[in-house]
Structure formats: structure tokens, C-alpha cells
Amino acid sequence: MPNFYDDNEDLRWYVERGVDWDPLVRLTEYEMKAPDAPASVEEAVSGYRDILELVGGFVGDEVAPRWKELLHAHPRLVEGEVVEAPVVREVVEKLGQLGLFGINVPRELGGMNAPLLLFQLTQELIARADTSVCAHVGFHGGIAMAALLYSVLEGTTTFTSDPPRIVDTRFRELIEEIVAGRAWGSMDITEPGAGSDMAALRTRGELLADGTWVVTGQKVFITSGHGRWHFVIARTEDLASPNGADDAYAGLKGLSLFLVPAWDWGPGGATEGQKVWRATFDGVEEKLGHTASATVSISFERSPAFLVGERGRGFQQMLVLMNNARIGVGFECLGVAEAAWRAAKAYAATRPSMGKTIDRHEMIAEILEDMQTDIQGIRALAVSACWHEEVSQKVELVSRFLPLDPARKAALEAQQRVSRTRSRALTPLLKWLASERCVAIARQAIQVHGGSGYIVETGVERLLRDAMVFPIYEGTSQIQGLMVMKDTLLGVVKDPGGFLRDFAAAQWTSLTGDPLARRVAGLRLVALRAVRFLLLRLTGAKARELPLTDPGAWKAAFANWDPKRDFALAMLHAERLTSLLVDVAVADALLLQVERDPARADVLVRWLERAEPRARWRYDEIVTTGPRLLAILAASGAAASGAASTSASPLPSAAK
Numbered sequence: 001m002p003n004f005y006d007d008n009e010d011l012r013w014y015v016e017r018g019v020d021w022d023p024l025v026r027l028t029e030y031e032m033k034a035p036d037a038p039a040s041v042e043e044a045v046s047g048y049r050d051i052l053e054l055v056g057g058f059v060g061d062e063v064a065p066r067w068k069e070l071l072h073a074h075p076r077l078v079e080g081e082v083v084e085a086p087v088v089r090e091v092v093e094k095l096g097q098l099g100l101f102g103i104n105v106p107r108e109l110g111g112m113n114a115p116l117l118l119f120q121l122t123q124e125l126i127a128r129a130d131t132s133v134c135a136h137v138g139f140h141g142g143i144a145m146a147a148l149l150y151s152v153l154e155g156t157t158t159f160t161s162d163p164p165r166i167v168d169t170r171f172r173e174l175i176e177e178i179v180a181g182r183a184w185g186s187m188d189i190t191e192p193g194a195g196s197d198m199a200a201l202r203t204r205g206e207l208l209a210d211g212t213w214v215v216t217g218q219k220v221f222i223t224s225g226h227g228r229w230h231f232v233i234a235r236t237e238d239l240a241s242p243n244g245a246d247d248a249y250a251g252l253k254g255l256s257l258f259l260v261p262a263w264d265w266g267p268g269g270a271t272e273g274q275k276v277w278r279a280t281f282d283g284v285e286e287k288l289g290h291t292a293s294a295t296v297s298i299s300f301e302r303s304p305a306f307l308v309g310e311r312g313r314g315f316q317q318m319l320v321l322m323n324n325a326r327i328g329v330g331f332e333c334l335g336v337a338e339a340a341w342r343a344a345k346a347y348a349a350t351r352p353s354m355g356k357t358i359d360r361h362e363m364i365a366e367i368l369e370d371m372q373t374d375i376q377g378i379r380a381l382a383v384s385a386c387w388h389e390e391v392s393q394k395v396e397l398v399s400r401f402l403p404l405d406p407a408r409k410a411a412l413e414a415q416q417r418v419s420r421t422r423s424r425a426l427t428p429l430l431k432w433l434a435s436e437r438c439v440a441i442a443r444q445a446i447q448v449h450g451g452s453g454y455i456v457e458t459g460v461e462r463l464l465r466d467a468m469v470f471p472i473y474e475g476t477s478q479i480q481g482l483m484v485m486k487d488t489l490l491g492v493v494k495d496p497g498g499f500l501r502d503f504a505a506a507q508w509t510s511l512t513g514d515p516l517a518r519r520v521a522g523l524r525l526v527a528l529r530a531v532r533f534l535l536l537r538l539t540g541a542k543a544r545e546l547p548l549t550d551p552g553a554w555k556a557a558f559a560n561w562d563p564k565r566d567f568a569l570a571m572l573h574a575e576r577l578t579s580l581l582v583d584v585a586v587a588d589a590l591l592l593q594v595e596r597d598p599a600r601a602d603v604l605v606r607w608l609e610r611a612e613p614r615a616r617w618r619y620d621e622i623v624t625t626g627p628r629l630l631a632i633l634a635a636s637g638a639a640a641s642g643a644a645s646t647s648a649s650p651l652p653s654a655a656k
């Protein structure tokens with residue numbers, strides 16, 4: 001098998017030219033003063049390249065060829081413990097020996113102190129070989145870093161600045177166990193009665209008289225939930241809230257985050273292997289794909305728990321972990337999509353039909369080009385979202401711990417504001433795009449293979465089965481759509497002047513920019529017109545009269561606007577709006593790349609060729625469809641409740 005890094009020209013372009021490594025390396029290496037820090041940014045990047053080559057070679061040679069074994073490597077529940085198949089243990093342990101469990105953990109805690117972006121790039125390489133292995137490895141380093149971040153944010157990590165290093169952290173035991181490969185963690189949110197709707201969570205956290213906490217409840221569908229360390233979200237406050245019992249989202253304010261070990265080590269310690277159980281594994285799911293990954297249900301019955309951060313802030317804290325996880329899904333999708341595209345391309349180059357190989361037939365050639373273009377678009381968004389998320393998190397760490405001169409501090413804070421906004425905007429777009437397109441790409445790979453694609457032996461149909469969960473976990477596609485819609489529309493309501501300026505700028509560039517910039521601006525105009533249409537429809541007749549050039553009039557019109565009222569049309573079109581904004585975000589990212597490297601124009605042209613007609617179609621759907629279905633829903637809602645209310649749509653802020 002080839003080296004999965006060396007053979008990937010697009011991925012290598014990012015490492016060599018596309019990523020602005022300088023800020024990432026400086027922040028990660030505590031302004032280059034960390035003990036054992038590389039002498040320069042170039043030296044650091046050279047080390048990252050070595051890691052990618054090592055991992056790319058390993059997964060190509062040692063993981064990908066074992067896909068058939070992994071396909072049948074179901075974990076099993078045996079006498080209360082989840083037992084992994086030997087092939088999974090073996091492969092995951094070997095990846096751990098390459099240093100991947102602690103790849104982004106600081107050196108003083110036993111890790112390699114690489115940027116989060118590098119961790120995600122290695123995840124892509126592993127996912128191209130096998131998604132189950134990718135998930136399991138991810139729940140090592142990813143959980144260790146989440147624990148460290150939580151500890152820093154709650155103020156339980158101590159640091160010395162000369163030389164800059166972490167002295168101690170509340171979650172040292174967890175981090176050291178994970179880095180050493182003796183444990184891993186999980187993110188326990190979903191319950192039998194609550195998935196997307198986190199306000200419906202029922203697991204309870206109870207404060208005992210001695211000041212300690214216990215957690216009681218069941219969590220289901222937990223990836224790698226057979227490990228020791230569980231970040232559990234539980235209710236600590238009653239549902240009743242100042243907003244009243246009819247507020248479906250009052251429940252979010254009553255959630256807290258806990259760290260709950262599924263077991264403690266007995267007097268013999270970890271080496272003796274004696275477990276004192278604190279939770280019960282109820283079962284391991286059999287699934288459509290990801291067959292070697294353990295998806296576990298687990299029950300806590302007054303299990304000793306450690307409150308993380310502030311009581312009642314669990315939802316906000318879980319979002320930190322979930323945002324990283326959503327970006328992670330973007331990279332996981334890239335791995336699967338690469339595997340699908342490469343298999344299709346190789347097959348099409350050798351399969352003869354009607355006098356030539358099928359890659360010479362127009363329709364198949366177009367499918368192959370579609371697949372490649374989508375992968376390049378996803379990668380552009382994934383790298384950008386990850387970069388901004390990492391910068392915003394690391395500025396937080398560095399400015400808490402390092403004495404910075406005022407100018408540097410101000411510059412970092414300014415960058416952090418930009419990166420926070422960008423990361424918030426890009427993350428749901430990435431999750432939606434990557435997961436939806438990965439499913440489509442995996443299906444295209446089967447189509448290119450014809451009948452062989454449908455046969456298990458070929459190894460292509462498993463990619464579609466693996467891909468099918470991406471639009472479901474870490475927040476479904478519909479939930480991403482709701483997030484995007486809510487942020488976009490409320491953003492305009494809060495800053496109508498900004499919206500009008502965007503509009504004017506896009507109009508200007510669409511007339512005066514260079515050819516590619518004009519086309520990107522034209523795409524943006526379609527999206528902005530869709531936003532304006534939705535706003536005008538939602539706010540009714542008063543907004544219809546608003547002059548496009550007068551922000552003051554817009555502000556006044558929206559002053560008493562309640563987004564809970566009549567949101568139905570926007571809810572209906574949330575995914576369409578997301579699709580439009582995705583097309584613009586990818587085009588923006590690719591246009592920036594062209595400024596850096598004109599050779600990237602080819603990718604942007606291919607993206608625009610597809611995005612332009614797609615955007616016109618999406619816009620058309622938004623402005624011409626909806627009222628008929630909404631009238632039916634309103635009538636049936638009124639009949640069911642006996643009231644003529646059409647405002648039953650929940651606000652998306654509650655959803656994960």
C-alpha cells in the first residue's frame with residue numbers, strides 16, 4: 001500500500017504552503033520558550049512532516065490491508081466488560097507506540113506537544129484506512145486535551161513561566177494514563193430519551209452532604225464508552241426556571257459537566273488489574289458500519305463524580321468538547337472520502353467498457369472530478385475551521401500563563417476575537433458539508449464500481465456504511481442547519497449595518513473584482529439575497545418596506561423582534577441556507593489560497609462551476625417552496641393542541 005501522506009498531493013500542499021504555521025507553532029511552544037521547543041518554526045514543521053510520513057506509512061502498510069479483519073472485529077460484552085477484538089487492540093496499541101495518544105499533549109505531561117491541527121491530520125490518515133480505529137485513537141488524545149483545557153479554564157492547572165511549563169493539573173492522572181496507553185475517555189451525552197434535544201437530558205448529578213457528587217442515569221450510543229474516563233453531562237438543577245415551565249430550553253441551564261471514572265483501581269493499583277466498578281456497561285451496539293468501534297450503553301448508579309468547572313454551565317462546557325469533535329468529524333470524513341475516491345479512480349482506470357476504460361467515458365469522468373472537487377472543498381474548510389479553533393483556544397492558554405508585553409497581548413486578543421467568530425461560523429458548515437458529501441462520495445464510489453461496488457469483497461460498500469453515521473453523530477445535519485440559520489439571522493438582526501455593508505461590498509466586487517473574485521462575490525450575493533428574503537418573510541410587512549441603505553430603520557424594525565415567533569420558514573430552509581453558505585465559505589477559502597499560490601485557481605474554478613448553479617437552485621427552492629407544507633403543519637398543530645398557534649418551533653440553541 002502507498003504511504004497515505006506521501007501520495008496525497010492536496011494534503012501535502014497544506015503542510016507545505018497552505019497552513020499559516022507560524023502562529024500555531026508560537027502559541028503551541030509558549031512563544032518558542034517551552035523546554036525542548038524546536039529552534040524555529042521551520043524545524044517544528046519539519047518534525048510535523050516526519051510524523052505525518054510515519055503515520056501515513058504505518059496506516060498504509062499495517063492498518064488498511066487489514067480491513068477485512070476489522071470488518072468482523074465486533075467488540076463484545078463478556079461478564080460485564082467490553083472486550084475488543086485482538087486486531088483492534090493490536091493496531092491501536094501500535095499507533096499509540098508511535099506517540100499518537102499524546103500527540104498534542106504538552107511534553108511535561110508526557111506528550112509530543114504538537115498542534116491540534118496535526119492531530120486532526122493524523123486522524124484523516126487513519127480514517128482513510130479504518131474509521132473504527134480512527135475513532136478509538138481519537139478518544140485518547142482528544143479526551144486528554146479536553147481534560148487539560150477544562151482544568152485550565154476552571155483554574156486548577158498551575159504553570160510556571162520561567163521556563164514556561166505546566167507544573168500540575170487536576171486531571172494529571174487521567175492524562176498520564178491516556179498518554180501511556182492504559183486508558184481512554186468518552187463524551188457521554190445521549191440518553192434513551194434525549195439525543196438532539198439536550199434540554200430533555202435526565203441523568204442527575206447530586207451533591208452529597210460531604211461536598212462530593214454522585215451521578216445517576218443511563219447514557220447510550222457512547223463511542224469508546226468502554227474506557228475508564230467519562231465526561232458526563234447531568235442535570236443538577238430542577239427544570240423549573242425563571243423563564244417558566246413552558247420554556248423548552250430552561251432545561252439547558254440546569255446541566256453540569258462531570259468526570260466520572262467507570263472504575264477505580266483497587267489497592268493493587270493499575271498494574272494488578274483490580275477494578276472497583278463505579279458504573280455498569282449495559283451493552284455494545286451492533287451497527288451498520290464502524291463495526292470495530294465500541295458503541296456502548298452505560299449506567300451510573302450514584303457513581304462518584306467530579307464536578308468540572310462551574311455548576312450549571314455543563315451545556316456551554318460540553319460545547320467546547322463538541323466543537324472540537326465536530327471539526328474532528330470533518331477530518332474523519334476526509335479520510336473515508338479519500339479512500340472512496342481513490343478506489344473509484346483506480347478501478348475506473350482499468351475497467352474497460354465499449355472500447356475504452358470507463359474513466360474515459362464522460363459521465364464517469366465527471367463523477368470522479370466531482371468527488372475530487374468536493375474532497376478539496378471539505379479540506380479547505382476543515383483546515384481553516386481547525387486553525388481558527390486552535391488559535392482561539394491557545395491564545396486563552398498563553399495569555400493566562402505567560403507574561404506578555406502589552407503590544408503582543410493586544411495583537412493576540414485581536415486575533416482571538418477574529419478566530420472565535422470564524423471558528424463558530426465555520427464549524428457547523430464543515431460538519432454539514434463533510435458529512436453530507438462523504439455519504440454522497442461513498443455512494444459515487446459504489447456506482448463507479450458497478451456490480452463489484454455492491455460486493456463486500458471489493459471493500460467499497462463498507463465506506464458507505466461507515467459514512468452513514470457522519471450526518472448523525474456530533475449533532476445531526478438538521479441540527480447543524482439550525483445552528484447556521486440561527487447564527488446567520490440573529491447576526492443580521494444584531495448588526496443590520498454589517499449586513500448591508502456585506503451586501504454592498506459583494507455587489508461592488510461582483511462588478512469590479514478580478515474574474516475569480518467577481519464570481520465568488522456573485523455567489524455571496526445569492527446567499528445574501530436568500531438571507532434577506534428569509535428575514536423579510538419572517539418579519540412581515542413592516543420589514544418589506546425597509547430601505548436597503550438605512551441601517552437605522554432596520555435596527556428600529558427589529559428592536560422588538562422575537563425570533564421564537566414565526567421561525568417556521570427559516571427552520572424549513574435551514575439546510576438550504578447552510579448549503580448556500582457552505583458554497584460561499586469554501587469559495588472564500590479557495591480564493592485566499594489562489595492569492596497565496598496561483599496554481600490553486602484550478603480547484604476554485606472546479607468548485608465555482610458546481611457551486612454557482614447549485615446556489616441558484618437552492619435560492620429558488622427557498623423563495624418558491626414552503627408555504628404549502630407550513631400551512632399543513634400549522635393546521636395539524638392547531639388541531640392537535642386545540643389552539644391556533646403556529647409558533648411551536650423550538651429554538652435551535654438547545655440542540656447539540
Ligand SMILES: Cc1cc2nc3c(=O)[nH]c(=O)nc-3n(C[C@H](O)[C@H](O)[C@H](O)COP(=O)(O)OP(=O)(O)OC[C@H]3O[C@@H](n4cnc5c(N)ncnc54)[C@H](O)[C@@H]3O)c2cc1C
Nearest residue numbers: 187188189190194195196221222223472473474475476478
Ligand atoms: C455510531 C454512533 C456513535 C455515537 N457516539 C456518541 C458519543 O460518543 N456520545 C454521545 O453522547 N452520543 C453519541 N451518539 C449519539 C448521537 O450523537 C445521536 O444519535 C444524535 O445526536 C441524534 O440523536 P438521536 O439519535 O436521539 O436522534 P433524534 O434527536 O431523535 O433525531 C431524530 C431525527 O430528527 C431530527 N431532529 C431532531 N430535532 C430536530 C429539530 N429541532 N429540527 C429538525 N430536525 C430535528 C434529527 O436531525 C434526526 O434526523 C452516537 C450515535 C451513533 C449512531
